[in-house]
Amino acid sequence: MRETVYDKIFKPKTYTLSNGKEVKQRASRAPLILLIVLFVTVVSWEVTGVDLSMLRTRGHQFIVILTDMFPPNFNFMNNVWGPLFDTIQMSLLGSIAGALLAIPFALLSSSNIIRNRLLNGFFKLFLSILRTLPTLISALIATFIFGLGTMAGTVAIFLFTLSYIGKLMYEHIENVDMGAFEAHESMGLSKVEAFRYAIVPDVLPTYLSVSLYAFEGNIRFAAILGYVGAGGVGLLLDERLGWRDYPSVGMVLLILMLVVFVIERISEYFRMKLT
Amino acid sequence: MNKAVAQQLEKAPNRKVYLSTIAIILTALIIWSFMGVNITGFDQRGTQIATNIFSGLFSPDLEFLFDFTSGGGVPGLLFETIAIAFLGTVFGSFLAIPISFLMSPSIVSRPVAFVTRLVVIFIRTIPSLVYGLMFIRVTGPGPYAGVLTMSLTSIGMISRLYVDVIENLDRGVLEAMTSMGCTTYQKVRYGILPQLFSSFLSVTIYRYDMNLRDATILGLVGAGGIGAPLIFAMRSYRWSEVGSILIGLVVLILAVEIFSNKLRERLVNG
Numbered sequence A: 001m002r003e004t005v006y007d008k009i010f011k012p013k014t015y016t017l018s019n020g021k022e023v024k025q026r027a028s029r030a031p032l033i034l035l036i037v038l039f040v041t042v043v044s045w046e047v048t049g050v051d052l053s054m055l056r057t058r059g060h061q062f063i064v065i066l067t068d069m070f071p072p073n074f075n076f077m078n079n080v081w082g083p084l085f086d087t088i089q090m091s092l093l094g095s096i097a098g099a100l101l102a103i104p105f106a107l108l109s110s111s112n113i114i115r116n117r118l119l120n121g122f123f124k125l126f127l128s129i130l131r132t133l134p135t136l137i138s139a140l141i142a143t144f145i146f147g148l149g150t151m152a153g154t155v156a157i158f159l160f161t162l163s164y165i166g167k168l169m170y171e172h173i174e175n176v177d178m179g180a181f182e183a184h185e186s187m188g189l190s191k192v193e194a195f196r197y198a199i200v201p202d203v204l205p206t207y208l209s210v211s212l213y214a215f216e217g218n219i220r221f222a223a224i225l226g227y228v229g230a231g232g233v234g235l236l237l238d239e240r241l242g243w244r245d246y247p248s249v250g251m252v253l254l255i256l257m258l259v260v261f262v263i264e265r266i267s268e269y270f271r272m273k274l275t
Numbered sequence B: 001m002n003k004a005v006a007q008q009l010e011k012a013p014n015r016k017v018y019l020s021t022i023a024i025i026l027t028a029l030i031i032w033s034f035m036g037v038n039i040t041g042f043d044q045r046g047t048q049i050a051t052n053i054f055s056g057l058f059s060p061d062l063e064f065l066f067d068f069t070s071g072g073g074v075p076g077l078l079f080e081t082i083a084i085a086f087l088g089t090v091f092g093s094f095l096a097i098p099i100s101f102l103m104s105p106s107i108v109s110r111p112v113a114f115v116t117r118l119v120v121i122f123i124r125t126i127p128s129l130v131y132g133l134m135f136i137r138v139t140g141p142g143p144y145a146g147v148l149t150m151s152l153t154s155i156g157m158i159s160r161l162y163v164d165v166i167e168n169l170d171r172g173v174l175e176a177m178t179s180m181g182c183t184t185y186q187k188v189r190y191g192i193l194p195q196l197f198s199s200f201l202s203v204t205i206y207r208y209d210m211n212l213r214d215a216t217i218l219g220l221v222g223a224g225g226i227g228a229p230l231i232f233a234m235r236s237y238r239w240s241e242v243g244s245i246l247i248g249l250v251v252l253i254l255a256v257e258i259f260s261n262k263l264r265e266r267l268v269n270g
Helices: A005-009 A030-048 A052-058 A060-068 A074-109 A117-132 A135-146 A150-174 A179-186 A191-228 A233-242 A246-274 B003-011 B016-036 B044-058 B074-103 B110-125 B128-139 B143-167 B171-179 B184-221 B227-235 B239-269
Strands: A013-016 A022-025
Touching (some): A060 B128, A074 A191, A117 A150, A135 A150, A135 A191, A135 B044, A135 B184, A135 B227, A191 A233, A191 A246, A191 B128, A233 B128, B074 B239, B184 B239
Antiparallel strands (some): A013 A022
């Protein structure tokens, strides 16, 4: 057993077994972790000004908007479809483009395919940095570059999908059993052929299922991108919320919920089939 | 080709029809989505702004970036964002515990589990920004509204992952304890909690990672964090300030991600 500083302060418990052997049980680290969590909680509590009594006295205000949403304004339904399809198209195009470009990026980042540490490191870092940017922020930047509209949203979703799938795929590719690849090579196949028959079948199901999953999440993301002017149903949401037209907001959310639910079901079905 | 091989090959299920239908549907979807998105390239203005953003990233406002003294600098704002995400995750993970038990079909009856699942889907679909607006009515603008929003939005994913953990509990341990004559309390304390605790903690840490990223966008509706200053800086074209905020954000999120991955690895491996 390796002794750390913690073990030196809080001595491990020693048991003597019936055969005379001694075993040590480390003192539980739970108190230390609990203390740290408690400390950080208190500090955060102070910084953010959390006040639970306010929740009791003014909590009903939260319900106000929710109750205003019911019953939803069904006449508004016809105005929702256009932006909704925009949202779906945005996330579809962004997801497909991102998923396609993720392949070369993932290959360039995998150390067992491209044997160049510098190149691998560079692309891994690039994907990580891309991933840290919240989608809404990249959408905002995109609206500055491409102008307001669906193009900005598509670019934001594209960037996020690229980083997400790229990272998951290079992790998967690096863990692929290279034995099959070597076997194919030793049988006289070229590197590309060996890749096609040894690695692709292993990686493909994961790739498809990850892509579907990313698409699912992207629809939800795309719904709020309109908030920064990047097109889609979020634009409508922002406008109606601004006018305090809550029954229409309720309608938008209801339709959004149905669409997300249906798409999730479809993609879940295919993902189940893939694994 | 060898006859036997040919016969064996023919036995393989013919998936051509299936695959080609999927290919046709996919192509149709791609064409349809191309029609919806009006592709615009860079115009003169766009390229100008892109170069401005990059020059801002490489020449950040250093004074703003290292302003540790007042709360208005990048470190102060990041600290506030960390606090919002942390409290939101703590509240959310506690709220998710009862919900996840109500959601797992091996603990409650199927209808109850189904209804809870529907409620959680309902909670999850409303965008966080809408919650932000609702909570601002309660608390007024500020980080407190952000904390409440984070707590509510994290419930969905956390409880879903908790359910997986609960469903995958090793029941053999419980059976062994029953056969040894343990009481219910002992079974919960030594049979269930140790199994749940580390997995729950791992899920929570993972969610903290995500919340930190989400907390940055809550500033958009005035719910605190670093999002609002970022957007103000962008709207007024102060690119060096934008650069310093983005650098701070990227460094923070990368650091937290590396740290949380290490922590979770240790939790899983014991």
